[in-house]
Amino acid sequence: MAAGPNLAVVAHAADDLRVEEVPEPQPGPGEAVVSVAYGGICGSDLHYWTHGAAGLSILREPMVLGHEMSGTVLVAAADGTGPALGTPVTVHPATHxxxxxxxxxxxxxxxxxxxxxxxxAAMLRPLPDAVSLRSAALCEPAAVAWHGLARAGDVRDRRVLVIGCGPIGALSVAAARTHGAAEVVAVDLHDLPRRIATDLGATSTLAADDPRLTEVGLDVDVALECSGSRPGLASAIRATRRGGRVVMVGLQPAGEQPTLLAQAITRELELVGSFRFRDEIDDVVAALGSGLALDAAITHEVDVTDTAGVLDAFGTARNASVSGKVLLRF
Structure with missing residues:
Protein backbone atom coordinates (compact mmCIF):
# COMPACT_ATOMS: atom_id res chain seq x y z
CA MET A 1 0.00 0.00 0.00
CA ALA A 2 1.04 3.63 -0.49
CA ALA A 3 2.57 5.56 2.37
CA GLY A 4 0.62 8.01 4.51
CA PRO A 5 -2.68 7.72 6.35
CA ASN A 6 -5.76 6.81 4.36
CA LEU A 7 -7.53 10.15 4.74
CA ALA A 8 -11.20 10.28 3.73
CA VAL A 9 -14.06 12.77 3.67
CA VAL A 10 -16.82 11.31 5.85
CA ALA A 11 -20.35 12.57 6.46
CA HIS A 12 -21.50 11.66 9.98
CA ALA A 13 -24.77 13.62 10.02
CA ALA A 14 -26.23 16.90 8.82
CA ASP A 15 -23.60 19.65 9.27
CA ASP A 16 -21.09 17.07 10.51
CA LEU A 17 -18.46 16.58 7.82
CA ARG A 18 -15.00 15.32 8.80
CA VAL A 19 -11.65 14.58 7.21
CA GLU A 20 -10.47 11.51 9.08
CA GLU A 21 -8.36 8.39 8.72
CA VAL A 22 -10.20 5.26 7.61
CA PRO A 23 -8.96 1.64 7.47
CA GLU A 24 -6.93 0.51 4.50
CA PRO A 25 -9.13 -1.14 1.85
CA GLN A 26 -9.26 -4.90 1.79
CA PRO A 27 -10.22 -5.96 -1.74
CA GLY A 28 -12.74 -8.74 -2.09
CA PRO A 29 -13.13 -11.12 -5.04
CA GLY A 30 -13.00 -9.21 -8.31
CA GLU A 31 -11.99 -5.98 -6.62
CA ALA A 32 -8.99 -3.72 -7.22
CA VAL A 33 -7.45 -1.09 -4.97
CA VAL A 34 -7.27 2.37 -6.52
CA SER A 35 -5.08 5.24 -5.38
CA VAL A 36 -7.47 8.17 -5.80
CA ALA A 37 -6.07 11.28 -7.46
CA TYR A 38 -9.10 13.59 -7.69
CA GLY A 39 -12.71 13.58 -6.59
CA GLY A 40 -15.42 16.00 -7.72
CA ILE A 41 -17.96 17.37 -5.25
CA CYS A 42 -21.49 16.66 -6.51
CA GLY A 43 -24.92 17.90 -5.47
CA SER A 44 -25.67 14.67 -3.62
CA ASP A 45 -22.51 15.11 -1.53
CA LEU A 46 -23.70 18.60 -0.62
CA HIS A 47 -27.12 17.25 0.38
CA TYR A 48 -25.60 14.64 2.70
CA TRP A 49 -23.49 17.41 4.28
CA THR A 50 -26.25 19.99 4.68
CA HIS A 51 -29.32 17.81 5.25
CA GLY A 52 -28.02 14.39 6.28
CA ALA A 53 -29.92 12.97 3.32
CA ALA A 54 -30.08 13.04 -0.45
CA GLY A 55 -33.72 12.67 -1.37
CA LEU A 56 -35.02 9.53 0.30
CA SER A 57 -31.48 8.27 1.07
CA ILE A 58 -30.96 9.15 4.72
CA LEU A 59 -27.66 8.90 6.61
CA ARG A 60 -27.95 6.33 9.37
CA GLU A 61 -24.24 5.75 9.86
CA PRO A 62 -21.01 7.57 8.92
CA MET A 63 -20.33 7.33 5.19
CA VAL A 64 -17.40 8.16 2.93
CA LEU A 65 -18.77 10.55 0.33
CA GLY A 66 -18.07 10.82 -3.39
CA HIS A 67 -18.76 9.10 -6.69
CA GLU A 68 -16.79 11.26 -9.15
CA MET A 69 -13.14 10.25 -9.26
CA SER A 70 -9.94 9.48 -11.09
CA GLY A 71 -6.95 7.53 -9.89
CA THR A 72 -4.43 4.78 -10.54
CA VAL A 73 -4.70 1.04 -9.91
CA LEU A 74 -2.56 0.28 -6.87
CA VAL A 75 -3.49 -3.41 -6.52
CA ALA A 76 -5.04 -5.21 -9.50
CA ALA A 77 -7.90 -7.64 -8.94
CA ALA A 78 -6.51 -11.00 -7.87
CA ASP A 79 -8.68 -12.89 -10.35
CA GLY A 80 -7.03 -11.11 -13.28
CA THR A 81 -10.11 -9.13 -14.29
CA GLY A 82 -10.01 -5.41 -14.84
CA PRO A 83 -7.12 -3.00 -15.38
CA ALA A 84 -3.54 -3.91 -14.51
CA LEU A 85 -1.34 -2.39 -11.82
CA GLY A 86 -0.47 1.22 -12.62
CA THR A 87 -3.38 1.83 -15.02
CA PRO A 88 -4.96 5.30 -14.76
CA VAL A 89 -8.73 4.96 -14.40
CA THR A 90 -12.04 6.60 -13.76
CA VAL A 91 -15.07 4.79 -12.36
CA HIS A 92 -18.65 4.05 -13.39
CA PRO A 93 -20.20 4.44 -9.92
CA ALA A 94 -23.39 2.39 -10.34
CA THR A 95 -23.71 -0.96 -8.61
CA HIS A 96 -26.57 -3.35 -9.37
CA ALA A 121 -12.76 -4.08 -11.24
CA ALA A 122 -15.77 -4.08 -13.59
CA MET A 123 -16.50 -0.49 -12.54
CA LEU A 124 -13.10 0.81 -13.63
CA ARG A 125 -12.56 2.49 -16.97
CA PRO A 126 -8.95 2.74 -18.22
CA LEU A 127 -7.97 6.19 -19.46
CA PRO A 128 -6.28 6.96 -22.78
CA ASP A 129 -2.69 8.17 -22.48
CA ALA A 130 -3.61 11.73 -23.45
CA VAL A 131 -6.14 12.17 -20.62
CA SER A 132 -4.91 13.72 -17.38
CA LEU A 133 -6.21 12.47 -14.05
CA ARG A 134 -7.49 15.98 -13.33
CA SER A 135 -9.59 16.02 -16.50
CA ALA A 136 -10.77 12.46 -15.89
CA ALA A 137 -12.43 13.52 -12.62
CA LEU A 138 -15.10 15.09 -14.87
CA CYS A 139 -16.04 11.83 -16.60
CA GLU A 140 -18.98 10.97 -14.35
CA PRO A 141 -20.77 14.36 -14.47
CA ALA A 142 -19.99 14.60 -18.20
CA ALA A 143 -21.66 11.20 -18.65
CA VAL A 144 -24.80 12.61 -17.01
CA ALA A 145 -24.72 15.43 -19.57
CA TRP A 146 -24.08 13.00 -22.45
CA HIS A 147 -27.06 10.90 -21.35
CA GLY A 148 -29.30 13.96 -21.23
CA LEU A 149 -28.24 14.79 -24.75
CA ALA A 150 -28.99 11.21 -25.83
CA ARG A 151 -32.52 11.72 -24.51
CA ALA A 152 -32.73 14.84 -26.68
CA GLY A 153 -32.19 12.89 -29.89
CA ASP A 154 -30.08 13.99 -32.83
CA VAL A 155 -29.01 17.63 -32.32
CA ARG A 156 -26.84 17.97 -35.40
CA ASP A 157 -27.41 21.40 -36.97
CA ARG A 158 -30.09 22.12 -34.36
CA ARG A 159 -30.64 25.04 -31.97
CA VAL A 160 -30.20 23.92 -28.37
CA LEU A 161 -31.04 25.78 -25.16
CA VAL A 162 -29.33 24.84 -21.87
CA ILE A 163 -30.97 26.26 -18.75
CA GLY A 164 -28.81 26.20 -15.63
CA CYS A 165 -25.05 26.19 -16.21
CA GLY A 166 -23.72 24.58 -13.09
CA PRO A 167 -21.33 21.69 -13.80
CA ILE A 168 -23.97 19.47 -15.42
CA GLY A 169 -25.40 22.29 -17.50
CA ALA A 170 -21.98 23.54 -18.57
CA LEU A 171 -20.97 20.01 -19.57
CA SER A 172 -24.28 19.71 -21.42
CA VAL A 173 -23.20 22.70 -23.50
CA ALA A 174 -20.00 20.83 -24.38
CA ALA A 175 -21.99 17.68 -25.14
CA ALA A 176 -24.31 19.54 -27.49
CA ARG A 177 -21.45 21.13 -29.37
CA THR A 178 -19.55 17.84 -29.54
CA HIS A 179 -22.63 16.25 -31.09
CA GLY A 180 -22.93 18.89 -33.81
CA ALA A 181 -25.42 21.45 -32.50
CA ALA A 182 -25.29 24.54 -34.71
CA GLU A 183 -26.22 26.90 -31.88
CA VAL A 184 -26.22 26.52 -28.10
CA VAL A 185 -27.82 29.21 -25.95
CA ALA A 186 -26.79 28.96 -22.29
CA VAL A 187 -28.90 30.43 -19.48
CA ASP A 188 -27.98 31.06 -15.86
CA LEU A 189 -28.62 33.50 -13.03
CA HIS A 190 -24.94 34.25 -12.54
CA ASP A 191 -22.08 35.62 -14.62
CA LEU A 192 -19.49 32.92 -13.81
CA PRO A 193 -21.53 29.93 -15.03
CA ARG A 194 -22.35 31.82 -18.22
CA ARG A 195 -18.64 32.50 -18.80
CA ILE A 196 -17.83 28.82 -18.22
CA ALA A 197 -20.57 27.84 -20.67
CA THR A 198 -19.04 30.16 -23.26
CA ASP A 199 -15.63 28.56 -22.72
CA LEU A 200 -17.23 25.16 -23.32
CA GLY A 201 -18.83 26.14 -26.59
CA ALA A 202 -22.00 28.16 -25.99
CA THR A 203 -22.65 30.44 -28.96
CA SER A 204 -24.60 32.92 -26.81
CA THR A 205 -25.77 33.34 -23.22
CA LEU A 206 -28.78 34.84 -21.47
CA ALA A 207 -29.43 35.85 -17.89
CA ALA A 208 -32.19 33.75 -16.33
CA ASP A 209 -34.39 36.84 -15.94
CA ASP A 210 -33.99 37.93 -19.58
CA PRO A 211 -37.42 38.92 -20.97
CA ARG A 212 -36.86 36.64 -23.95
CA LEU A 213 -37.29 33.68 -21.60
CA THR A 214 -40.68 34.81 -20.34
CA GLU A 215 -42.24 34.93 -23.78
CA VAL A 216 -42.72 32.34 -26.49
CA GLY A 217 -40.28 33.14 -29.24
CA LEU A 218 -36.78 31.71 -28.92
CA ASP A 219 -37.98 28.69 -30.90
CA VAL A 220 -35.12 26.32 -30.08
CA ASP A 221 -35.34 22.74 -31.28
CA VAL A 222 -34.27 21.22 -27.97
CA ALA A 223 -34.14 22.57 -24.41
CA LEU A 224 -32.05 20.89 -21.74
CA GLU A 225 -33.41 21.96 -18.35
CA CYS A 226 -30.47 21.51 -15.97
CA SER A 227 -31.40 23.86 -13.12
CA GLY A 228 -33.96 21.59 -11.49
CA SER A 229 -36.17 24.61 -10.81
CA ARG A 230 -39.79 25.37 -11.65
CA PRO A 231 -38.90 28.69 -13.34
CA GLY A 232 -36.24 26.91 -15.37
CA LEU A 233 -38.72 24.32 -16.62
CA ALA A 234 -41.25 27.04 -17.46
CA SER A 235 -38.59 28.89 -19.46
CA ALA A 236 -37.67 25.69 -21.29
CA ILE A 237 -41.30 25.09 -22.31
CA ARG A 238 -41.76 28.67 -23.49
CA ALA A 239 -38.53 28.68 -25.48
CA THR A 240 -39.00 25.42 -27.39
CA ARG A 241 -40.54 25.48 -30.85
CA ARG A 242 -43.76 23.68 -31.72
CA GLY A 243 -43.06 19.94 -31.83
CA GLY A 244 -39.70 20.31 -30.07
CA ARG A 245 -38.35 18.41 -27.09
CA VAL A 246 -37.66 19.46 -23.50
CA VAL A 247 -35.27 17.20 -21.57
CA MET A 248 -35.57 17.45 -17.79
CA VAL A 249 -32.00 16.80 -16.63
CA GLY A 250 -32.17 18.76 -13.37
CA LEU A 251 -34.09 16.99 -10.62
CA GLN A 252 -37.23 18.91 -9.70
CA PRO A 253 -38.32 19.19 -6.05
CA ALA A 254 -40.23 16.21 -4.68
CA GLY A 255 -44.00 16.17 -4.77
CA GLU A 256 -46.47 17.76 -7.16
CA GLN A 257 -45.06 20.65 -9.17
CA PRO A 258 -47.00 23.22 -11.21
CA THR A 259 -45.80 23.72 -14.78
CA LEU A 260 -47.02 25.02 -18.13
CA LEU A 261 -48.72 21.82 -19.25
CA ALA A 262 -51.39 23.53 -21.32
CA GLN A 263 -48.70 25.26 -23.34
CA ALA A 264 -46.76 22.01 -23.73
CA ILE A 265 -49.92 20.29 -25.00
CA THR A 266 -51.10 22.92 -27.45
CA ARG A 267 -47.61 23.30 -28.91
CA GLU A 268 -47.16 19.51 -29.06
CA LEU A 269 -43.93 19.46 -27.07
CA GLU A 270 -42.24 16.29 -25.87
CA LEU A 271 -41.22 16.43 -22.19
CA VAL A 272 -38.78 13.65 -21.30
CA GLY A 273 -36.84 12.82 -18.17
CA SER A 274 -33.14 12.05 -17.85
CA PHE A 275 -31.52 10.51 -14.77
CA ARG A 276 -27.85 9.63 -14.28
CA PHE A 277 -26.53 7.60 -17.23
CA ARG A 278 -25.97 4.13 -18.63
CA ASP A 279 -22.77 3.56 -20.63
CA GLU A 280 -22.19 7.13 -21.81
CA ILE A 281 -19.14 7.38 -19.57
CA ASP A 282 -17.32 5.22 -22.14
CA ASP A 283 -18.17 7.77 -24.84
CA VAL A 284 -16.85 10.58 -22.63
CA VAL A 285 -13.57 8.74 -22.00
CA ALA A 286 -13.16 8.18 -25.74
CA ALA A 287 -13.96 11.83 -26.52
CA LEU A 288 -11.39 13.04 -23.97
CA GLY A 289 -8.86 10.72 -25.55
CA SER A 290 -9.62 12.33 -28.92
CA GLY A 291 -8.92 15.82 -27.63
CA LEU A 292 -12.17 17.03 -26.07
CA ALA A 293 -11.30 19.67 -23.45
CA LEU A 294 -13.63 20.05 -20.45
CA ASP A 295 -11.30 21.59 -17.87
CA ALA A 296 -13.02 24.99 -18.15
CA ALA A 297 -15.71 23.48 -15.91
CA ILE A 298 -13.19 23.19 -13.03
CA THR A 299 -12.88 26.33 -10.91
CA HIS A 300 -11.42 25.16 -7.58
CA GLU A 301 -9.09 22.48 -6.25
CA VAL A 302 -8.08 21.72 -2.66
CA ASP A 303 -5.86 19.06 -1.09
CA VAL A 304 -7.45 16.59 1.33
CA THR A 305 -4.70 17.28 3.90
CA ASP A 306 -6.09 20.82 4.24
CA THR A 307 -8.99 19.98 6.54
CA ALA A 308 -10.29 23.53 6.80
CA GLY A 309 -9.88 23.91 3.04
CA VAL A 310 -11.95 20.79 2.39
CA LEU A 311 -14.80 22.12 4.51
CA ASP A 312 -14.53 25.47 2.74
CA ALA A 313 -14.55 23.64 -0.61
CA PHE A 314 -17.99 22.18 0.16
CA GLY A 315 -19.26 25.65 0.96
CA THR A 316 -17.77 26.97 -2.26
CA ALA A 317 -19.34 24.16 -4.31
CA ARG A 318 -22.70 25.07 -2.80
CA ASN A 319 -22.43 28.65 -4.10
CA ALA A 320 -23.17 28.56 -7.83
CA SER A 321 -22.27 32.22 -8.24
CA VAL A 322 -18.58 31.62 -7.41
CA SER A 323 -17.87 28.04 -8.49
CA GLY A 324 -18.14 25.48 -11.23
CA LYS A 325 -16.79 22.00 -10.50
CA VAL A 326 -14.83 21.85 -7.22
CA LEU A 327 -12.21 19.10 -7.00
CA LEU A 328 -10.63 17.44 -3.99
CA ARG A 329 -7.04 16.31 -4.54
CA PHE A 330 -6.09 13.08 -2.75
Whole structure:
Protein backbone atom coordinates (compact mmCIF):
# COMPACT_ATOMS: atom_id res chain seq x y z
CA MET A 1 0.00 0.00 0.00
CA ALA A 2 1.04 3.63 -0.49
CA ALA A 3 2.57 5.56 2.37
CA GLY A 4 0.62 8.01 4.51
CA PRO A 5 -2.68 7.72 6.35
CA ASN A 6 -5.76 6.81 4.36
CA LEU A 7 -7.53 10.15 4.74
CA ALA A 8 -11.20 10.28 3.73
CA VAL A 9 -14.06 12.77 3.67
CA VAL A 10 -16.82 11.31 5.85
CA ALA A 11 -20.35 12.57 6.46
CA HIS A 12 -21.50 11.66 9.98
CA ALA A 13 -24.77 13.62 10.02
CA ALA A 14 -26.23 16.90 8.82
CA ASP A 15 -23.60 19.65 9.27
CA ASP A 16 -21.09 17.07 10.51
CA LEU A 17 -18.46 16.58 7.82
CA ARG A 18 -15.00 15.32 8.80
CA VAL A 19 -11.65 14.58 7.21
CA GLU A 20 -10.47 11.51 9.08
CA GLU A 21 -8.36 8.39 8.72
CA VAL A 22 -10.20 5.26 7.61
CA PRO A 23 -8.96 1.64 7.47
CA GLU A 24 -6.93 0.51 4.50
CA PRO A 25 -9.13 -1.14 1.85
CA GLN A 26 -9.26 -4.90 1.79
CA PRO A 27 -10.22 -5.96 -1.74
CA GLY A 28 -12.74 -8.74 -2.09
CA PRO A 29 -13.13 -11.12 -5.04
CA GLY A 30 -13.00 -9.21 -8.31
CA GLU A 31 -11.99 -5.98 -6.62
CA ALA A 32 -8.99 -3.72 -7.22
CA VAL A 33 -7.45 -1.09 -4.97
CA VAL A 34 -7.27 2.37 -6.52
CA SER A 35 -5.08 5.24 -5.38
CA VAL A 36 -7.47 8.17 -5.80
CA ALA A 37 -6.07 11.28 -7.46
CA TYR A 38 -9.10 13.59 -7.69
CA GLY A 39 -12.71 13.58 -6.59
CA GLY A 40 -15.42 16.00 -7.72
CA ILE A 41 -17.96 17.37 -5.25
CA CYS A 42 -21.49 16.66 -6.51
CA GLY A 43 -24.92 17.90 -5.47
CA SER A 44 -25.67 14.67 -3.62
CA ASP A 45 -22.51 15.11 -1.53
CA LEU A 46 -23.70 18.60 -0.62
CA HIS A 47 -27.12 17.25 0.38
CA TYR A 48 -25.60 14.64 2.70
CA TRP A 49 -23.49 17.41 4.28
CA THR A 50 -26.25 19.99 4.68
CA HIS A 51 -29.32 17.81 5.25
CA GLY A 52 -28.02 14.39 6.28
CA ALA A 53 -29.92 12.97 3.32
CA ALA A 54 -30.08 13.04 -0.45
CA GLY A 55 -33.72 12.67 -1.37
CA LEU A 56 -35.02 9.53 0.30
CA SER A 57 -31.48 8.27 1.07
CA ILE A 58 -30.96 9.15 4.72
CA LEU A 59 -27.66 8.90 6.61
CA ARG A 60 -27.95 6.33 9.37
CA GLU A 61 -24.24 5.75 9.86
CA PRO A 62 -21.01 7.57 8.92
CA MET A 63 -20.33 7.33 5.19
CA VAL A 64 -17.40 8.16 2.93
CA LEU A 65 -18.77 10.55 0.33
CA GLY A 66 -18.07 10.82 -3.39
CA HIS A 67 -18.76 9.10 -6.69
CA GLU A 68 -16.79 11.26 -9.15
CA MET A 69 -13.14 10.25 -9.26
CA SER A 70 -9.94 9.48 -11.09
CA GLY A 71 -6.95 7.53 -9.89
CA THR A 72 -4.43 4.78 -10.54
CA VAL A 73 -4.70 1.04 -9.91
CA LEU A 74 -2.56 0.28 -6.87
CA VAL A 75 -3.49 -3.41 -6.52
CA ALA A 76 -5.04 -5.21 -9.50
CA ALA A 77 -7.90 -7.64 -8.94
CA ALA A 78 -6.51 -11.00 -7.87
CA ASP A 79 -8.68 -12.89 -10.35
CA GLY A 80 -7.03 -11.11 -13.28
CA THR A 81 -10.11 -9.13 -14.29
CA GLY A 82 -10.01 -5.41 -14.84
CA PRO A 83 -7.12 -3.00 -15.38
CA ALA A 84 -3.54 -3.91 -14.51
CA LEU A 85 -1.34 -2.39 -11.82
CA GLY A 86 -0.47 1.22 -12.62
CA THR A 87 -3.38 1.83 -15.02
CA PRO A 88 -4.96 5.30 -14.76
CA VAL A 89 -8.73 4.96 -14.40
CA THR A 90 -12.04 6.60 -13.76
CA VAL A 91 -15.07 4.79 -12.36
CA HIS A 92 -18.65 4.05 -13.39
CA PRO A 93 -20.20 4.44 -9.92
CA ALA A 94 -23.39 2.39 -10.34
CA THR A 95 -23.71 -0.96 -8.61
CA HIS A 96 -26.57 -3.35 -9.37
CA UNK A 97 -28.82 -1.65 -6.82
CA UNK A 98 -27.05 1.46 -5.56
CA UNK A 99 -24.43 4.11 -6.28
CA UNK A 100 -21.05 4.79 -4.75
CA UNK A 101 -21.38 7.23 -1.86
CA UNK A 102 -25.08 6.49 -1.37
CA UNK A 103 -27.12 6.02 1.81
CA UNK A 104 -29.94 4.25 -0.06
CA UNK A 105 -28.99 0.92 1.52
CA UNK A 106 -27.88 -0.12 4.99
CA UNK A 107 -24.99 -0.64 5.36
CA UNK A 108 -24.41 2.39 3.16
CA UNK A 109 -22.41 2.13 -0.06
CA UNK A 110 -19.14 3.94 0.69
CA UNK A 111 -17.88 6.50 -1.78
CA UNK A 112 -14.49 7.30 -3.26
CA UNK A 113 -13.42 10.40 -1.30
CA UNK A 114 -10.45 8.59 0.23
CA UNK A 115 -6.81 8.21 -0.70
CA UNK A 116 -7.22 4.48 -1.31
CA UNK A 117 -10.42 2.58 -2.05
CA UNK A 118 -11.38 -0.95 -3.07
CA UNK A 119 -13.70 -1.07 -6.07
CA UNK A 120 -15.12 -3.80 -8.30
CA ALA A 121 -12.76 -4.08 -11.24
CA ALA A 122 -15.77 -4.08 -13.59
CA MET A 123 -16.50 -0.49 -12.54
CA LEU A 124 -13.10 0.81 -13.63
CA ARG A 125 -12.56 2.49 -16.97
CA PRO A 126 -8.95 2.74 -18.22
CA LEU A 127 -7.97 6.19 -19.46
CA PRO A 128 -6.28 6.96 -22.78
CA ASP A 129 -2.69 8.17 -22.48
CA ALA A 130 -3.61 11.73 -23.45
CA VAL A 131 -6.14 12.17 -20.62
CA SER A 132 -4.91 13.72 -17.38
CA LEU A 133 -6.21 12.47 -14.05
CA ARG A 134 -7.49 15.98 -13.33
CA SER A 135 -9.59 16.02 -16.50
CA ALA A 136 -10.77 12.46 -15.89
CA ALA A 137 -12.43 13.52 -12.62
CA LEU A 138 -15.10 15.09 -14.87
CA CYS A 139 -16.04 11.83 -16.60
CA GLU A 140 -18.98 10.97 -14.35
CA PRO A 141 -20.77 14.36 -14.47
CA ALA A 142 -19.99 14.60 -18.20
CA ALA A 143 -21.66 11.20 -18.65
CA VAL A 144 -24.80 12.61 -17.01
CA ALA A 145 -24.72 15.43 -19.57
CA TRP A 146 -24.08 13.00 -22.45
CA HIS A 147 -27.06 10.90 -21.35
CA GLY A 148 -29.30 13.96 -21.23
CA LEU A 149 -28.24 14.79 -24.75
CA ALA A 150 -28.99 11.21 -25.83
CA ARG A 151 -32.52 11.72 -24.51
CA ALA A 152 -32.73 14.84 -26.68
CA GLY A 153 -32.19 12.89 -29.89
CA ASP A 154 -30.08 13.99 -32.83
CA VAL A 155 -29.01 17.63 -32.32
CA ARG A 156 -26.84 17.97 -35.40
CA ASP A 157 -27.41 21.40 -36.97
CA ARG A 158 -30.09 22.12 -34.36
CA ARG A 159 -30.64 25.04 -31.97
CA VAL A 160 -30.20 23.92 -28.37
CA LEU A 161 -31.04 25.78 -25.16
CA VAL A 162 -29.33 24.84 -21.87
CA ILE A 163 -30.97 26.26 -18.75
CA GLY A 164 -28.81 26.20 -15.63
CA CYS A 165 -25.05 26.19 -16.21
CA GLY A 166 -23.72 24.58 -13.09
CA PRO A 167 -21.33 21.69 -13.80
CA ILE A 168 -23.97 19.47 -15.42
CA GLY A 169 -25.40 22.29 -17.50
CA ALA A 170 -21.98 23.54 -18.57
CA LEU A 171 -20.97 20.01 -19.57
CA SER A 172 -24.28 19.71 -21.42
CA VAL A 173 -23.20 22.70 -23.50
CA ALA A 174 -20.00 20.83 -24.38
CA ALA A 175 -21.99 17.68 -25.14
CA ALA A 176 -24.31 19.54 -27.49
CA ARG A 177 -21.45 21.13 -29.37
CA THR A 178 -19.55 17.84 -29.54
CA HIS A 179 -22.63 16.25 -31.09
CA GLY A 180 -22.93 18.89 -33.81
CA ALA A 181 -25.42 21.45 -32.50
CA ALA A 182 -25.29 24.54 -34.71
CA GLU A 183 -26.22 26.90 -31.88
CA VAL A 184 -26.22 26.52 -28.10
CA VAL A 185 -27.82 29.21 -25.95
CA ALA A 186 -26.79 28.96 -22.29
CA VAL A 187 -28.90 30.43 -19.48
CA ASP A 188 -27.98 31.06 -15.86
CA LEU A 189 -28.62 33.50 -13.03
CA HIS A 190 -24.94 34.25 -12.54
CA ASP A 191 -22.08 35.62 -14.62
CA LEU A 192 -19.49 32.92 -13.81
CA PRO A 193 -21.53 29.93 -15.03
CA ARG A 194 -22.35 31.82 -18.22
CA ARG A 195 -18.64 32.50 -18.80
CA ILE A 196 -17.83 28.82 -18.22
CA ALA A 197 -20.57 27.84 -20.67
CA THR A 198 -19.04 30.16 -23.26
CA ASP A 199 -15.63 28.56 -22.72
CA LEU A 200 -17.23 25.16 -23.32
CA GLY A 201 -18.83 26.14 -26.59
CA ALA A 202 -22.00 28.16 -25.99
CA THR A 203 -22.65 30.44 -28.96
CA SER A 204 -24.60 32.92 -26.81
CA THR A 205 -25.77 33.34 -23.22
CA LEU A 206 -28.78 34.84 -21.47
CA ALA A 207 -29.43 35.85 -17.89
CA ALA A 208 -32.19 33.75 -16.33
CA ASP A 209 -34.39 36.84 -15.94
CA ASP A 210 -33.99 37.93 -19.58
CA PRO A 211 -37.42 38.92 -20.97
CA ARG A 212 -36.86 36.64 -23.95
CA LEU A 213 -37.29 33.68 -21.60
CA THR A 214 -40.68 34.81 -20.34
CA GLU A 215 -42.24 34.93 -23.78
CA VAL A 216 -42.72 32.34 -26.49
CA GLY A 217 -40.28 33.14 -29.24
CA LEU A 218 -36.78 31.71 -28.92
CA ASP A 219 -37.98 28.69 -30.90
CA VAL A 220 -35.12 26.32 -30.08
CA ASP A 221 -35.34 22.74 -31.28
CA VAL A 222 -34.27 21.22 -27.97
CA ALA A 223 -34.14 22.57 -24.41
CA LEU A 224 -32.05 20.89 -21.74
CA GLU A 225 -33.41 21.96 -18.35
CA CYS A 226 -30.47 21.51 -15.97
CA SER A 227 -31.40 23.86 -13.12
CA GLY A 228 -33.96 21.59 -11.49
CA SER A 229 -36.17 24.61 -10.81
CA ARG A 230 -39.79 25.37 -11.65
CA PRO A 231 -38.90 28.69 -13.34
CA GLY A 232 -36.24 26.91 -15.37
CA LEU A 233 -38.72 24.32 -16.62
CA ALA A 234 -41.25 27.04 -17.46
CA SER A 235 -38.59 28.89 -19.46
CA ALA A 236 -37.67 25.69 -21.29
CA ILE A 237 -41.30 25.09 -22.31
CA ARG A 238 -41.76 28.67 -23.49
CA ALA A 239 -38.53 28.68 -25.48
CA THR A 240 -39.00 25.42 -27.39
CA ARG A 241 -40.54 25.48 -30.85
CA ARG A 242 -43.76 23.68 -31.72
CA GLY A 243 -43.06 19.94 -31.83
CA GLY A 244 -39.70 20.31 -30.07
CA ARG A 245 -38.35 18.41 -27.09
CA VAL A 246 -37.66 19.46 -23.50
CA VAL A 247 -35.27 17.20 -21.57
CA MET A 248 -35.57 17.45 -17.79
CA VAL A 249 -32.00 16.80 -16.63
CA GLY A 250 -32.17 18.76 -13.37
CA LEU A 251 -34.09 16.99 -10.62
CA GLN A 252 -37.23 18.91 -9.70
CA PRO A 253 -38.32 19.19 -6.05
CA ALA A 254 -40.23 16.21 -4.68
CA GLY A 255 -44.00 16.17 -4.77
CA GLU A 256 -46.47 17.76 -7.16
CA GLN A 257 -45.06 20.65 -9.17
CA PRO A 258 -47.00 23.22 -11.21
CA THR A 259 -45.80 23.72 -14.78
CA LEU A 260 -47.02 25.02 -18.13
CA LEU A 261 -48.72 21.82 -19.25
CA ALA A 262 -51.39 23.53 -21.32
CA GLN A 263 -48.70 25.26 -23.34
CA ALA A 264 -46.76 22.01 -23.73
CA ILE A 265 -49.92 20.29 -25.00
CA THR A 266 -51.10 22.92 -27.45
CA ARG A 267 -47.61 23.30 -28.91
CA GLU A 268 -47.16 19.51 -29.06
CA LEU A 269 -43.93 19.46 -27.07
CA GLU A 270 -42.24 16.29 -25.87
CA LEU A 271 -41.22 16.43 -22.19
CA VAL A 272 -38.78 13.65 -21.30
CA GLY A 273 -36.84 12.82 -18.17
CA SER A 274 -33.14 12.05 -17.85
CA PHE A 275 -31.52 10.51 -14.77
CA ARG A 276 -27.85 9.63 -14.28
CA PHE A 277 -26.53 7.60 -17.23
CA ARG A 278 -25.97 4.13 -18.63
CA ASP A 279 -22.77 3.56 -20.63
CA GLU A 280 -22.19 7.13 -21.81
CA ILE A 281 -19.14 7.38 -19.57
CA ASP A 282 -17.32 5.22 -22.14
CA ASP A 283 -18.17 7.77 -24.84
CA VAL A 284 -16.85 10.58 -22.63
CA VAL A 285 -13.57 8.74 -22.00
CA ALA A 286 -13.16 8.18 -25.74
CA ALA A 287 -13.96 11.83 -26.52
CA LEU A 288 -11.39 13.04 -23.97
CA GLY A 289 -8.86 10.72 -25.55
CA SER A 290 -9.62 12.33 -28.92
CA GLY A 291 -8.92 15.82 -27.63
CA LEU A 292 -12.17 17.03 -26.07
CA ALA A 293 -11.30 19.67 -23.45
CA LEU A 294 -13.63 20.05 -20.45
CA ASP A 295 -11.30 21.59 -17.87
CA ALA A 296 -13.02 24.99 -18.15
CA ALA A 297 -15.71 23.48 -15.91
CA ILE A 298 -13.19 23.19 -13.03
CA THR A 299 -12.88 26.33 -10.91
CA HIS A 300 -11.42 25.16 -7.58
CA GLU A 301 -9.09 22.48 -6.25
CA VAL A 302 -8.08 21.72 -2.66
CA ASP A 303 -5.86 19.06 -1.09
CA VAL A 304 -7.45 16.59 1.33
CA THR A 305 -4.70 17.28 3.90
CA ASP A 306 -6.09 20.82 4.24
CA THR A 307 -8.99 19.98 6.54
CA ALA A 308 -10.29 23.53 6.80
CA GLY A 309 -9.88 23.91 3.04
CA VAL A 310 -11.95 20.79 2.39
CA LEU A 311 -14.80 22.12 4.51
CA ASP A 312 -14.53 25.47 2.74
CA ALA A 313 -14.55 23.64 -0.61
CA PHE A 314 -17.99 22.18 0.16
CA GLY A 315 -19.26 25.65 0.96
CA THR A 316 -17.77 26.97 -2.26
CA ALA A 317 -19.34 24.16 -4.31
CA ARG A 318 -22.70 25.07 -2.80
CA ASN A 319 -22.43 28.65 -4.10
CA ALA A 320 -23.17 28.56 -7.83
CA SER A 321 -22.27 32.22 -8.24
CA VAL A 322 -18.58 31.62 -7.41
CA SER A 323 -17.87 28.04 -8.49
CA GLY A 324 -18.14 25.48 -11.23
CA LYS A 325 -16.79 22.00 -10.50
CA VAL A 326 -14.83 21.85 -7.22
CA LEU A 327 -12.21 19.10 -7.00
CA LEU A 328 -10.63 17.44 -3.99
CA ARG A 329 -7.04 16.31 -4.54
CA PHE A 330 -6.09 13.08 -2.75
Missing amino acids: DSYLGSAALLPHTPGVFARRVALP
